[in-house]
Amino acid sequence: DVMAGLGTAFYGVRAHLINCSLGFKNLGSRCTTCGGAGGARSKTFENYLRSLTDSAALLLPGEQPLITAAVGNDYSPTNQALFRSPADYDQVVAIGAVTSSYQLSPFSNRGTAKNRYLVLPGGDNTPDPNGDPIEATGTAANGTNHCLGTSVATAYATGVMALYRGEANYQNLDAASLFDRIAKDKQFTGYIAADHGEGFLYFR
Numbered sequence: 001d002v003m004a005g006l007g008t009a010f011y012g013v014r015a016h017l018i019n020c021s022l023g024f025k026n027l028g029s030r031c032t033t034c035g036g037a038g039g040a041r042s043k044t045f046e047n048y049l050r051s052l053t054d055s056a057a058l059l060l061p062g063e064q065p066l067i068t069a070a071v072g073n074d075y076s077p078t079n080q081a082l083f084r085s086p087a088d089y090d091q092v093v094a095i096g097a098v099t100s101s102y103q104l105s106p107f108s109n110r111g112t113a114k115n116r117y118l119v120l121p122g123g124d125n126t127p128d129p130n131g132d133p134i135e136a137t138g139t140a141a142n143g144t145n146h147c148l149g150t151s152v153a154t155a156y157a158t159g160v161m162a163l164y165r166g167e168a169n170y171q172n173l174d175a176a177s178l179f180d181r182i183a184k185d186k187q188f189t190g191y192i193a194a195d196h197g198e199g200f201l202y203f204r
Contacts, residue, residue: 003048010052010065016165019158020069020092021151023084046089053091053175061174068093068158070150071117072109083112090114093179094197095154097122102188104195108150116179117197118186120156123148163203 002022009015027042049067056064069092074081087094094117097105104110105122125148164170164182173181186199 015065017158017161018065018067021154023070023072025084027085042085049091062172064175066175068095068154070154071096073107073149075107075109081109083109088112095157097150097153099124118201119196120153120201122150122153157201160201160203
């Protein structure tokens, strides 16, 4: 279903930005539906995305889509979780979550080195000790609405990228150049490359 949706976004809608506030952590295991071998499922998904992004080279530069995906919310001291798929694929911009003090959110997966990795607000709450994903929306006692998780951070990132794409200086850039431009000079006090990738994405 996700692959079909991505294909529609590329070819049917001609989307400039594609948000994947989702991630798969079990693509390495055998599929219980079709019986497909574990590693082959992840490689098939990755190759499909590569074929989409490679075909995007035939589009005009300003029409090439940029894909974002959540790194996942499985990290804990006892569960050193890496990025989920498709955030760990080269063709995708991985998005992690940071707290209000710009520290990596305790639940945000980490440890996968890649160039296309940015962080945005995703929440300060700590996950359950067993490392189960924490992703919630709700209302605090004082009436303040709040959202938690890397999916929230990913949606935030896609919105910020849309602001950039709408600017005249960014409209005709290909996907790779667009990322390079919006990720430039995004480091901050306390920045650690392994945790924060290219840094905190904001619009300026």
